[in-house]
Amino acid sequence: MSQNGTVARPPSVAVSVLGPVLGLIKAARPRQWLKNVLVLAAPMAAGVLGDPRSLLAALLVFAAFCLAASGTYLLNDASDVAADRLHPRKRTRAVASGAVSVRLARVTGVALMLLAPAVAALTGDWRSPAVVAGYLVLTLSYTLWLKHQEVVELIAVAACHVVRAFAGAVAVDVPVTGWFLVVVSLAALQLVAGKREAELRAQGDGGTRATLAAYSPAYLAQVRVMCSGALIVTYCLWALNAHDGVFYALSIVPFLLLVLRHNLLVDRGMGEEPEELAVRDRPLLLFAVALVVFVGLGVQL
Known part of the structure; x- marks a missing residue:
């Protein structure tokens, strides 16, 4: 009951669901999907983006990497939640602030990472989902171990960018x-x-x-x-x-x-x-x- 004597209404189901959904979108960091433009580098340099099939294949791999990256961000935030809460900027992230639970972040992250190779497989070439799967192995290794190894972690993060660029070449079947x-x-x-x-x-x-x-x-x-x-x-x-x-x-x-x-x-x-x-x-x-x-x-x- 509120101070004026009226009965306080519990939050609606829509509001209780909307909060975590918005938090998940924020935690997925769509702004960082810009990195995945590297997928288009090799197709552009080869001059094949004018071909509709090549363009579609490149866009499918681009979407796959967006899903894979967002899944990785969610798992990484769930892993780093204690440290992020002590960081002046990262403590406002959805998982660190409590807007998204650690369990929800992990479940959604795994789901996105499983979906990513499936989207890449729509290109019709088995190599594209294989490259996306390799990227996921690299990012998971980074989350679980490599990020704690100085110098090695620099190379690991840089390698993620290289894999993106390589995936674009594989998607449109041009030599690297x-x-x-x-x-x-x-x-x-x-x-x-x-x-x-x-x-x-x-x-x-x-x-x-x-x-x-x-x-x-x-x-x-x-x-x-x-x-x-x-x-x-x-x-x-x-x-x-x-x-x-x-x-x-x-x-x-x-x-x-x-x-x-x-x-x-x-x-x-x-x-x-x-x-x-x-x-x-x-x-x-x-x-x-x-x-x-x-x-x-x-x-x-």
């Missing part, structure tokens, strides 16, 4: 060149090193992620700079020697600006959420669009 793998691998490692560097600076003494305590800002900056240099050289060699045409050569300019801009943002402490940088930082977005346009013109012309 060594140039492509090296560029994607170095770019992924630069992003991960920048993310850890920004996290370490934001949390000072290592915060709630125990692995961060094993790093120093100088070490992570060194890894990032090393990757940047190797990445620029590799891309330039690919653009100038692996292909003929002025547009590939012109693509070096926005690529260089993209790498340098990312390094600048990390130095400013803004690299903790690289997927948000790609959307919110206008120069970074402009350079990325210019890169896609030049490579696309090189492929078509």
